[in-house]
């Protein structure tokens with residue numbers, strides 16, 4: 102028997118993989134799953150909420166370090182004559198990481214998650230390594246900080262895949278530095294214990310899932326990366342940073358005699374569960390083998406641009422049908438369309454052509470939703486389907502450009518011209534979590550964030 106509709110929406114249009122459904126009736130059942138989806142109204146349509154908007158699937162944000170939001174925009178004044186780069190930025194980031202207590206971690210995370218929702222992200226993959234107290238000792242509850250991130254996500258109303266990651270070393274063959282002490286698990290068993298404790302707290306949260314992973318090749322010994330992957334869960338998505346910086350590639354070649362992605366391709370069975378974050382610096386062979394492996398590349402163009410990492414070879418990778426998605430990483434940029442435009446424009450600027458991806462808006466949206474959901478540990482057939490949670494971002498139909506746009510141009514108008522100002526609201530589990538620019542629990546979240554930031558600036 103079909104589940105009863107508890108809430109019914111009518112949208113001007115809703116995007117499916119095969120194109121726009123116009124109009125679109127979405128019935129939601131208990132728990133927020135779609136139980137009715139059609140361009141015709143159901144028989145019992147009383148109480149229907151008519152929305153003058155265009156529904157897109159909620160965006161997956163496949164790579165986040167929530168605590169770094171506390172320093173977004175604060176590392177942008179560069180001293181003339183100094184060599185500010187990724188590595189000097191990292192020192193500022195370590196300082197930030199060392200200063201936050203669990204309460205502040207939760208406050209900052211709730212703020213950035215709430216801001217993600219305002220921009221259309223409905224699911225965040227939190228790549229989490231701020232495990233221990235400021236002295237580097239495990240908390241009594243070893244999953245304390247993970248639990249805080251879950252609480253932040255719950256309060257803001259965003260879906261979360263929490264990925265506690267293994268961080269062991271200070272670089273290739275180097276012991277960890279004192280300022281990395283909050284991140285460190287000395288042995289794979291310590292990490293697996295932390296992962297188990299995190300699994301328990303995740304299981305108590307309705308909108309949370311677990312992932313696992315390793316910070317990077319420079320942060321864990323090669324042998325222990327293999328151990329953790331092989332003794333870890335067989336059903337979870339696995340995340341790792343790879344080849345973000347040229348120096349990291351050179352160090353890896355010197356230490357492991359392989360480039361980072363080359364090492365991963367040779368030593369781990371890369372397939373759909375794998376999510377390699379950045380992959381900025383790839384050889385031709387790595388592009389080809391990675392594209393055919395089924396693994397996702399998680400691109401964070403806002404952060405990669407901000408840190409001067411380099412440009413991912415998206416044209417080459419996409420021409421070989423590689424899977425990819427996006428993440429906001431340090432949160433210097435939180436607008437999914439800004440990140441998608443960065444990806445396209447970097448290719449246009451370097452090839453001096455405009456048609457790198459044919460119908461780029463459709464290609465980009467499909468990749469970032471499909472790849473992003475895989476990175477979260479989910480599978481899908483379509484953007485919206487019966488039985489799946491109703492998570493969507495709704496654009497106002499009547500903005501000057503969208504109102505006058507012909508159907509075949511609507512999606513590109515959204516991708517290339519829109520920002521948060523054009524968003525009417527965001528829906529998670531069939532309920533508005535942002536409406537007319539106002540996010541759920543926004544006053545409480547903002548007050549706690551302001552208080553935390555004041556404490557941190559003392």
Ligand SMILES: [Zn+2]
Nearest residue numbers: 166228342430
């Ligand atoms: Zn990262």
